[in-house]
Amino acid sequence: MSDPKRSLRLGVAGPVGTGKSSLIATICRAMSEELSIGVITNDIYTDEDARFLRSAGVLPAERIRAVETGACPHTAIRDDVTTNLLAVEDLEADFAPLDLVLVESGGDNLTATFSPALVDAQIFVLDVAGGGDVARKGGPGIARADLLVINKIDLAPHVDVDVDLMVADATAAREGGPVLALSRKQQHTIDELSAWVRSMVALHRAGSHTPQDPGPMAPHFHADEDGDGGFFHTHDEEPDAVPHRH
Ligand SMILES: Nc1nc2c(ncn2[C@@H]2O[C@H](COP(=O)(O)OP(=O)(O)O)[C@@H](O)[C@H]2O)c(=O)[nH]1
Ligand SMILES: [Mg+2]
Numbered sequence: 710m711s712d713p714k715r716s717l718r719l720g721v722a723g724p725v726g727t728g729k730s731s732l733i734a735t736i737c738r739a740m741s742e743e744l745s746i747g748v749i750t751n752d753i754y755t756d757e758d759a760r761f762l763r764s765a766g767v768l769p770a771e772r773i774r775a776v777e778t779g780a781c782p783h784t785a786i787r788d789d790v791t792t793n794l795l796a797v798e799d800l801e802a803d804f805a806p807l808d809l810v811l812v813e814s815g816g817d818n819l820t821a822t823f824s825p826a827l828v829d830a831q832i833f834v835l836d837v838a839g840g841g842d843v844a845r846k847g848g849p850g851i852a853r854a855d856l857l858v859i860n861k862i863d864l865a866p867h868v869d870v871d872v873d874l875m876v877a878d879a880t881a882a883r884e885g886g887p888v889l890a891l892s893r894k895q896q897h898t899i900d901e902l903s904a905w906v907r908s909m910v911a912l913h914r915a916g917s918h919t920p921q922d923p924g925p926m927a928p929h930f931h932a933d934e935d936g937d938g939g940f941f942h943t944h945d946e947e948p949d950a951v952p953h954r955h
Pocket of ligand 2: 729730731758813
């Protein structure tokens, strides 16, 4: 059970470019009058996401903090959550009482999920531009995040995606778990997102929400910065599953 005396810590995961930072900006814009909010971003080498959010002006700049994760951003959100936990606790102490801390993952693939040691609940974000098949192909985040968002539905007609079908496929892959079609240009979808966040905050405060682990990451590839190589590794918990080069 999560600790109802502190903020709800809500992770936002998903592939690069699907709209995680924008979704966080949307939640801040829609809810900062009813909830006291802080944000932590995870970037590999930069604080680009934090700078984007600060410049969007959706929260006072000092409520948005960047954790630079080094080579593998997934480590920070799953395997060794120490730096993120300290950043969350600092925010909670500096702006007590916070209702909600949003944690954006860095990461570059479809399977990164947060550890329940860091977040109480998580949203996994896909967008329609990734194609209608993505939701069906699955992965732990898609199947078992607390909420799956299918984002940028305003673009669906331009990329030949049937949003209703993509939502139906995702709902089946999630065995009925919640799926939300979102566009920052469609207010009724923003209202639905706000309602979901509000209900999670209420569950957390009542002490009746239990954080779930969506499951370990699949092995994945990291490109070198110069683009001519990289390495493949896993985050499995088994002792023999050490990172390895190919
Ligand atoms: N058309 C459209 N574009 C969006 C929407 N949300 C985000 N974007 C755009 O998608 C791109 C990536 O968004 P960003 O939030 O930086 O993605 P992140 O890498 O997942 O954090 C940006 O150019 C955004 O302006 C949306 O609802 N509709
Ligand atoms: Mg971002």
